[in-house]
Every structure is written in C-alpha cells, then in structure tokens.
Amino acid sequence: MIEENVKKLLKEIPEVNPFGEKVTLVAAVKLQTADNVNCAICGGVSDIGDNHVQEFRENYAKINGNPRRHFIGHLQTNKIKYLLGKVDLYHSVDRYNLAEELSRRGATAGLKSNILIQINIGNEETKGGFSIEEAENAYKKISAMPALNVEGLMAMLPFCDDEARLRRLAKAMREKFDELNGKGASLKYLSMGMSGDWRLCIEEGSNMIRLGTAIFGERKYNK
Ligand SMILES: *Cc1c(COP(=O)(O)O)cnc(C)c1O
Numbered sequence: 001m002i003e004e005n006v007k008k009l010l011k012e013i014p015e016v017n018p019f020g021e022k023v024t025l026v027a028a029v030k031l032q033t034a035d036n037v038n039c040a041i042c043g044g045v046s047d048i049g050d051n052h053v054q055e056f057r058e059n060y061a062k063i064n065g066n067p068r069r070h071f072i073g074h075l076q077t078n079k080i081k082y083l084l085g086k087v088d089l090y091h092s093v094d095r096y097n098l099a100e101e102l103s104r105r106g107a108t109a110g111l112k113s114n115i116l117i118q119i120n121i122g123n124e125e126t127k128g129g130f131s132i133e134e135a136e137n138a139y140k141k142i143s144a145m146p147a148l149n150v151e152g153l154m155a156m157l158p159f160c161d162d163e164a165r166l167r168r169l170a171k172a173m174r175e176k177f178d179e180l181n182g183k184g185a186s187l188k189y190l191s192m193g194m195s196g197d198w199r200l201c202i203e204e205g206s207n208m209i210r211l212g213t214a215i216f217g218e219r220k221y222n223k
Contacts, residue, residue: 006043028212034062042210096129106147122158152189
C-alpha cells in the first residue's frame with residue numbers, strides 16, 4: 001500500500017512548480033516503523049524527514065537505500081549532538097538560540113549544517129518560527145553564523161478550510177523567498193505543504209513538500 005501511494009504521488013506531484021523548479025517529496029516518517037519507511041523508499045522516496053530525535057536514532061541504521069535525511073520537527077538544543085553530521089537539511093530552525101547552538105557545535109565538529117529558516121506564517125501561538133516581518137533580519141543574522149548554510153525557508157500553513165486564506169499565506173511565503181533572493185540570498189528550497197494542502201502549496205510556489213498521511217495513512221498515536 002505504502003509503495004503504491006508513493007508511486008501515485010510521484011506521478012501526481014507536478015514535475016515542476018509554476019516557477020520551473022523541481023519539487024522534492026520528503027516523506028514525513030514520524031511514528032512509522034523502519035519497515036514502513038523502507039517501503040516508501042522502495043516506492044521511490046529519496047528524502048525522509050524525522051520529527052523526533054529518539055525515533056531518528058532508533059531507526060537510523062535500519063533505513064535502506066541511503067536517502068537524504070531531513071529533520072523537520074521542533075529541535076531542543078540539548079539534542080543537537082545526536083543529529084550533527086547525520087542530517088542533510090534541518091527544516092525547523094525557528095529561533096536564534098537554536099541557530100547559534102547548531103553553528104557553535106558544528107564549528108567545533110568541523111562541519112557546516114544546511115538549514116531552512118522556519119516562518120510562522122499563520123502567526124499561530126502553537127507553532128514556532130519567525131514572523132514573516134522578521135524573516136529578512138533572521139536571514140541576515142543566521143546566514144552570518146559561521147557553520148550554517150541557509151538554503152531556504154520552511155512554513156506550515158494553519159489547519160483551516162479557508163482556501164483563499166491558505167493561498168494568500170502560501171503566496172506570501174513565496175514572495176518573501178523571491179524577495180530575499182532578489183536581495184542577494186541564494187535560497188534553493190521553499191519547504192511548504194503537507195498531506196492536506198500540498199497541491200495548493202506547489203501551485204503557489206513551494207518546491208519541497210513534506211508528506212506523512214498521504215504516504216503512510218493515518219498515524220497511530222497510541223502505539
Ligand atoms: C507530520 C508532519 C508533516 C506531515 O504531515 P501530514 O499531514 O501527515 O502529511 C509535515 N511536516 C511536519 C513538520 C510534520 O510534523
């Protein structure tokens with residue numbers, strides 16, 4: 001089932017967004033067994049994203065096929081040590097002290113980390129991230145940190161049925177992404193879109209989507 005879901009999605013996800021950019025599918029693997037993740041990889045998934053450090057560590061060696069590793073969940077600074085050097089892209093850099101600590105520890109270990117700056121596009125109290133107004137300042141400060149490469153922006157749209165509002169927010173993210181690139185940044189990734197809203201996000205200019213439910217089915221939170 002998982003393999004078929006992935007194959008269908010890879011066909012369905014447009015090859016490019018309206019900006020002519022390839023769209024990367026990241027499988028959001030929280031609460032999935034290593035077997036399930038490996039099924040997704042058999043189906044063609046090349047990128048996987050973890051939310052929980054504990055799960056990442058437990059499953060790390062059980063994952064086949066050497067996919068690109070993303071960390072997409074909230075990250076506590078005291079857990080960075082478990083991820084450093086193993087994660088290809090951190091999506092959820094949502095505050096300055098996390099960026100500072102990632103850079104500091106990376107510098108000590110002699111490696112640079114690739115990161116996205118998380119924007120709280122819906123201004124939601126329950127979500128982390130910089131406000132869209134703070135994005136440029138955050139980009140300037142974080143890209144000046146020695147052991148970080150800022151590769152783009154990440155956002156989670158609010159859960160709501162107001163499609164016009166969701167499109168407005170997604171569009172605002174793309175505009176900020178383009179604005180920063182217009183001012184000399186070289187951002188590659190706009191990570192935006194989950195199972196409920198990925199089509200809309202690609203239509204508005206996302207080039208990286210993070211799908212869990214659409215690949216694995218409903219998550220079982222009681223295991
Ligand atoms: C769980 C999660 C996803 C995937 O959510 P689905 O709705 O199951 O596709 C994407 N991004 C983040 C940050 C997540 O935590």
